[in-house]
Amino acid sequence: MIPQSFIADLLNRVDIVEVVGRHVTLKKAGANYQGLCPFHNEKSPSFSVSPTKQFYHCFGCGAHGSAISFLMEHSGLTYVDAIEELARSVGLTVPREERRPQDIAKQKQALALSEVMGPAADWYKQQLKGAPKAIDYLKRRGLSGEIAKRFGLGYAPDDWQGLEAVFGTYSEDSITHVLVEAGLIIQSDAKRYDRFRDRIMFPIRNPKGQVIAFGGRILDAGEPKYLNSPETPLFSKGNTLYGLFEARQAIRDKGYVIVCEGYMDVVALAQLGFANGVATLGTACTPNHVRSLMRQSDRIVFSFDGDAAGQRAAKRALEASLPMMADDKEVKFLFLPEEHDPDSFVREKGAEAFEQAVAQAMPLSSFFIRVASEGHDWNTPEGRAQTQHATKPLILAMPAIALRAQLIRELAQKIGITPIELESFCGIKSVVQNQAAQGKVTTSPNDGYMAAVTQPGAKKPWNKKPTIPQGPPPTAPTDLAEQILRILLQYPQLGRSLDPEQKRLILASAKKRSEKAMELMDDLILQCEAMPANVGFAVFQEQLDKTPRAKAYAILRERIMSTELTEEGAVEDFHGTLKKLEQLDLKDQMTEIATRIANGQAQDGDKELYRQLMAKLK
Numbered sequence: 001m002i003p004q005s006f007i008a009d010l011l012n013r014v015d016i017v018e019v020v021g022r023h024v025t026l027k028k029a030g031a032n033y034q035g036l037c038p039f040h041n042e043k044s045p046s047f048s049v050s051p052t053k054q055f056y057h058c059f060g061c062g063a064h065g066s067a068i069s070f071l072m073e074h075s076g077l078t079y080v081d082a083i084e085e086l087a088r089s090v091g092l093t094v095p096r097e098e099r100r101p102q103d104i105a106k107q108k109q110a111l112a113l114s115e116v117m118g119p120a121a122d123w124y125k126q127q128l129k130g131a132p133k134a135i136d137y138l139k140r141r142g143l144s145g146e147i148a149k150r151f152g153l154g155y156a157p158d159d160w161q162g163l164e165a166v167f168g169t170y171s172e173d174s175i176t177h178v179l180v181e182a183g184l185i186i187q188s189d190a191k192r193y194d195r196f197r198d199r200i201m202f203p204i205r206n207p208k209g210q211v212i213a214f215g216g217r218i219l220d221a222g223e224p225k226y227l228n229s230p231e232t233p234l235f236s237k238g239n240t241l242y243g244l245f246e247a248r249q250a251i252r253d254k255g256y257v258i259v260c261e262g263y264m265d266v267v268a269l270a271q272l273g274f275a276n277g278v279a280t281l282g283t284a285c286t287p288n289h290v291r292s293l294m295r296q297s298d299r300i301v302f303s304f305d306g307d308a309a310g311q312r313a314a315k316r317a318l319e320a321s322l323p324m325m326a327d328d329k330e331v332k333f334l335f336l337p338e339e340h341d342p343d344s345f346v347r348e349k350g351a352e353a354f355e356q357a358v359a360q361a362m363p364l365s366s367f368f369i370r371v372a373s374e375g376h377d378w379n380t381p382e383g384r385a386q387t388q389h390a391t392k393p394l395i396l397a398m399p400a401i402a403l404r405a406q407l408i409r410e411l412a413q414k415i416g417i418t419p420i421e422l423e424s425f426c427g428i429k430s431v432v433q434n435q436a437a438q439g440k441v442t443t444s445p446n447d448g449y450m451a452a453v454t455q456p457g458a459k460k461p462w463n464k465k466p467t468i469p470q471g472p473p474p475t476a477p478t479d480l481a482e483q484i485l486r487i488l489l490q491y492p493q494l495g496r497s498l499d500p501e502q503k504r505l506i507l508a509s510a511k512k513r514s515e516k517a518m519e520l521m522d523d524l525i526l527q528c529e530a531m532p533a534n535v536g537f538a539v540f541q542e543q544l545d546k547t548p549r550a551k552a553y554a555i556l557r558e559r560i561m562s563t564e565l566t567e568e569g570a571v572e573d574f575h576g577t578l579k580k581l582e583q584l585d586l587k588d589q590m591t592e593i594a595t596r597i598a599n600g601q602a603q604d605g606d607k608e609l610y611r612q613l614m615a616k617l618k
């Protein structure tokens with residue numbers, strides 16, 4: 001365990017511009033540096049590195065972090081390795097804290113698991129060579145030796161204690177315990193036996209290429225047809241895509257990634273010239289899957305079988321994609337004829353026909369409308385109302401991007417209402433209204449932050465003051481609260497020494513916005529208080545990323561990435577803002593008393609209190 005204070009020190013010493021600059025060509029743009037994002041495919045730079053914040057942020061794919069996370073994400077280093085490398089580059093030695101026994105145990109466990117997966121994969125691979133019926137099976141599926149080698153395919157023999165050949169007898173407790181944890185063998189009462197028997201073995205790798213789990217397919221008849229490793233400290237289905245490691249280069253070459261239903265599809269497609277395929281592992285597509293796909297490519301094509309299960313899977317993929325959508329991303333849905341999977345389709349119709357089918361796949365927008373209107377009749381008011389009802393959660397799942405505005409427009413027209421009516425039904429801020437008020441077309445307002453901290457549509461956004469003429473005056477308490485949020489996000493040390501009265505004023509002003517805004521503010525102050533004194537922007541952001549409100553913080557952070565606020569400026573603004581909050585609070589109290597007096601409900605001492613408040617205000 002490396003002490004937090006050392007990490008803060010280290011990040012204060014290294015220069016992120018130099019660290020990133022070793023891998024990405026950066027150009028100065030204002031206070032920041034810009035370049036092409038190394039985490040997604042792009043032609044114009046949306047990757048920004050701030051020397052003052054010591055933080056990078058991609059406005060395209062949302063990748064962000066400190067010099068440490070850059071090395072982890074870009075070079076595939078572990079957290080500790082990244083710190084070691086940075087420390088070396090500035091001549092520091094990494095100190096170690098005493099580790100708690102349970103942490104050591106946990107790390108040892110993951111390490112032990114990863115140590116048995118490699119040898120197991122090698123052994124399965126070897127067994128394939130001596131198993132004519134398995135080789136025959138792969139040949140019948142049209143797979144070459146080259147493809148089998150590339151994916152590391154193997155064979156688990158029809159043997160209850162096969163892995164004893166690699167790891168020794170199962171009566172030995174220490175090693176078999178690890179094998180049970182890794183899901184390679186099953187312990188039932190006193191019996192221990194191999195999980196995978198008489199199956200073709202597909203090693204599942206992490207992004208570094210290490211084997212973290214296996215998928216096993218039965219050779220012919222038999223149940224279950226597909227069997228995967230259980231969830232382990234190494235392997236989580238919701239975060240893992242089969243074939244992503246093997247497909248990286250092909251995804252870049254082809255310019256898109258195909259997401260299939262199973263590993264057999266991935267391998268078969270690679271054999272037929274589509275090495276850019278990946279698959280989920282017997283689970284529905286999750287937002288985490290979509291996020292890692294979008295890091296690899298701007299274009300995702302989901303390919304599903306034509307049957308009912310395929311339709312259900314497609315719907316889940318749509319739901320997982322909506323929150324991740326951006327206007328430079330393209331998501332399509334390829335529905336093959338009912339009798340086909342990708343493998344059989346390419347085999348029967350050829351690679352060119354498949355390429356064409358991919359090009360003509362259904363855009364996300366069309367599938368969105370199909371899902372929203374499914375089972376409802378466009379020709380009756382009831383049917384249209386049901387569609388409108390079904391549309392709402394789908395629209396709310398999307399960030400405020402141009403595609404959402406387009407979908408709203410199109411759906412509103414089909415339903416027979418105005419886009420403004422549909423927006424207000426969904427409880428989101430109207431883009432159209434905004435433009436009308438200004439008499440000009442602007443970029444769509446980024447109300448993602450609002451969506452993250454408030455009930456949809458509950459109130460007006462906080463910081464629309466420059467754009468809405470009839471909006472709140474610049475000193476409205478809600479704007480002051482937003483100002484505080486922005487300052488604390490950049491200079492958390494200012495939030496460490498608030499007295500109870502200041503806290504009350506800040507929280508009260510946030511509460512005027514909404515309950516959720518107040519909760520976010522409360523949480524941010526807590527986070528500030530939990531930070532050591534010398535903490536910089538980057539360390540603080542990484543801490544916030546680990547909290548349940550990470551999304552709201554990320555949206556807020558995106559807004560301040562391109563603004564520069566010096567520490568002196570921040571201190572001055574912070575105290576100025578606190579003073580204004582205090583004044584507003586005094587005025588509120590005075591108004592309350594004045595109202596009582598005007599209504600003839602004055603209490604003893606009201607007039608005196610009023611005079612005192614007035615004096616304080618002056």
Ligand SMILES: [Zn+2]
Pocket residue numbers: 037038039040047058059060061062063
């Ligand atoms: Zn990016």
